[in-house]
Amino acid sequence: MRFLFTPPAEAATDLLTLPWADPLERWQDERVIEIPQTGRTRHVVRFVAAGDGLFALKELPEPRARREYRVLRRLRELGVPAVGVLGVVVDRPADREAVLVSRFLEHSMSFLALFADPRGVHLTRRVMDAQVELLVRLHLAGVVWGDCSLANTLFRSDAGTLAAYLVDAETGEVHERLSQEQRDHDLEVAYGRVTEELTDLRARGALAADVDPALAAADLVARYEQLWAELTGEEVLPRDQQRLRIGARIRRLQELGFEVGEVEVVEDPAGVSRLRLTTRVAEPGDNRRQLFTATGLDVQENQARRLLADIACHRSRLEREEQCHVPDAVAALRWRAEVYEPALAEVPPSLRSGLDDAEVFHEMLEHGWRLSEAAGRDVGPVAAARDYVDSVLATAAGDPVAPALLRTARPRPAP
Ligand SMILES: Nc1ncnc2c1ncn2[C@@H]1O[C@H](COP(=O)(O)OP(=O)(O)O)[C@@H](O)[C@H]1O
Ligand SMILES: [Mg+2]
Numbered sequence: 001m002r003f004l005f006t007p008p009a010e011a012a013t014d015l016l017t018l019p020w021a022d023p024l025e026r027w028q029d030e031r032v033i034e035i036p037q038t039g040r041t042r043h044v045v046r047f048v049a050a051g052d053g054l055f056a057l058k059e060l061p062e063p064r065a066r067r068e069y070r071v072l073r074r075l076r077e078l079g080v081p082a083v084g085v086l087g088v089v090v091d092r093p094a095d096r097e098a099v100l101v102s103r104f105l106e107h108s109m110s111f112l113a114l115f116a117d118p119r120g121v122h123l124t125r126r127v128m129d130a131q132v133e134l135l136v137r138l139h140l141a142g143v144v145w146g147d148c149s150l151a152n153t154l155f156r157s158d159a160g161t162l163a164a165y166l167v168d169a170e171t172g173e174v175h176e177r178l179s180q181e182q183r184d185h186d187l188e189v190a191y192g193r194v195t196e197e198l199t200d201l202r203a204r205g206a207l208a209a210d211v212d213p214a215l216a217a218a219d220l221v222a223r224y225e226q227l228w229a230e231l232t233g234e235e236v237l238p239r240d241q242q243r244l245r246i247g248a249r250i251r252r253l254q255e256l257g258f259e260v261g262e263v264e265v266v267e268d269p270a271g272v273s274r275l276r277l278t279t280r281v282a283e284p285g286d287n288r289r290q291l292f293t294a295t296g297l298d299v300q301e302n303q304a305r306r307l308l309a310d311i312a313c314h315r316s317r318l319e320r321e322e323q324c325h326v327p328d329a330v331a332a333l334r335w336r337a338e339v340y341e342p343a344l345a346e347v348p349p350s351l352r353s354g355l356d357d358a359e360v361f362h363e364m365l366e367h368g369w370r371l372s373e374a375a376g377r378d379v380g381p382v383a384a385a386r387d388y389v390d391s392v393l394a395t396a397a398g399d400p401v402a403p404a405l406l407r408t409a410r411p412r413p414a415p
Contacts, residue, residue: 001020001089001090001091001092001093002089003016003088004069005087005101006085006086006087010051011051011053012086012087012101015048015050015055015101018031018048018050020089020092020096023044023059024046024057024059027046029048031048032046033047034047035047041058044059053103054103054104055101055102055103055104056083056102057099058099060098060099060170061097062090062097062098064098064170065088065090065099065100065170066090066098067172068085068088068168068169069085069100071143071169071170072085073085074143074174075138075143075166075169078142079286080134080137080166081163081165082166082167082169083102083103083105083165083166083167084102084103084105085100085102086102086103087101089101105167107156108154108165109154109155110151111153111155111197114127114155115206115207116206120206123162124207124216128219128220129162131148131150131164131194131220132220132223132224132227133164133227133257134153134165134166135187136228139178139183140258140279142175142176142177143174143178144172144173144175144178144182144183144186145171145189146171146185147168147171147193148187148189148194149189149197150197151193152168153165183228187221190217190221190224191217191221194213194216194217195217197213198211198216198217199213201213230253231256231277231279232279234274237265237273237275239273240377241377241378242316242317242320243313243317243372243378244373244377246275246312247372247378249275250277250309250312251309254305254309258279259286260277260279260308260309261278262277263316264276264277265319265320287304287305287308290304291307291308292304294329294332295333295335295340296336297336299356299357300358303362304358306362307358307361310335312331314331314334314335315328315331318334342385343364343382343385344360344385346389347385347393348389351389351393351394363388364381364384364385367387367392368380368381368387371383371387372384
């Protein structure tokens with residue numbers, strides 16, 4: 001028998017003494033725990049408490065187990081929400097199938113458990129939202145699921161909404177980027193499987209009376225298409241609104257919980273510009289590290305996200321104006337020297353009122369955004385900074401929280 005696993009080793013060594021020679025279904029070990037309401041399973045899946053952790057063990061043919069191990073590891077690296085994988089056990093005695101060992105996803109529920117709760121019947125919409133988001137994240141990361149269904153997903157509560165995690169990756173494929181056909185294939189599978197699963201729930205009386213399984217599954221596909229278009233669609237940019245439009249698009253994506261990887265403005269021979277964005281999935285802490293490496297600024301995670309988005313905007317403007325490629329590192333340093341420092345220099349020390357630089361800059365961005373919207377054109381960072389100082393900071397001196405509270409103050413037209 002061989003156990004291939006990713007460190008730390010303690011968890012795996014605790015599992016080595018399990019009765020691997022027996023079929024998983026017949027294990028009687030005291031560490032095996034029964035957990036009701038798991039999704040419908042094709043393979044034998046059992047749960048084991050070992051060391052300080054809880055693990056899910058699934059028995060399946062070796063090639064599939066190895067593939068699932070590989071895909072789950074990759075999903076982790078890509079920051080896609082999925083169960084963590086510990087390892088895979090192969091070459092078991094008596095030619096038994098391999099076993100994939102994943103970490104039990106704490107505080108999660110299968111869709112059956114969700115809907116079994118009497119309040120669950122009204123959850124369809126939120127379950128679908130979470131499922132759509134998971135599928136979009138997977139596709140952005142270049143992964144075809146091959147088996148998208150509610151049973152292959154686990155759900156966790158997340159500040160009033162649900163977050164979906166991929167649990168069954170045995171049919172997954174990782175690519176550089178996905179073709180339309182690959183995405184369509186996943187959507188077809190999802191449509192069929194989700195229709196079946198909701199029909200099944202209805203037969204058990206666990207679905208809200210006004211939910212039609214096929215319509216709900218079709219809605220899932222439609223909402224996927226909508227989110228995908230929002231995240232990846234090209235947009236024509238009128239010349240005088242470029243900065244404004246790019247900023248608006250980045251904000252929309254961030255509000256939807258996504259990150260912008262790269263901003264590209266492509267100008268065709270007729271002089272029409274189109275905006276393309278690469279959207280990616282970010283790990284917590286990722287933005288902060290990236291901003292620090294690029295600019296030397298050490299700020300909070302959300303601040304870093306805003307600043308990186310502004311750097312991306314500045315870079316695309318530089319490339320447009322100077323008609324040449326601007327490398328990441330150069331864009332970041334020029335942004336600091338040409339946008340960030342000059343904007344902050346507008347704030348007299350007496351008006352600093354306890355806010356840190358990145359927070360002041362963030363407030364200026366928000367302020368500039370509203371000014372530009374009211375003016376119907378981009379007012380530019382320095383004008384925004386001046387107006388912010390005059391109309392917000394100057395009236396809120398001495399009160400560090402006031403600028404944020406003043407957000408709703410009516411913006412004056414740009415000078
Ligand atoms: N790591 C895990 N954490 C929590 N539950 C899990 C985990 N792995 C599997 N399960 C439960 O077992 C069910 C079946 O697992 P899955 O990988 O889909 O197996 P199958 O290939 O048999 O469909 C899931 O729907 C889920 O409820
Ligand atoms: Mg499954």
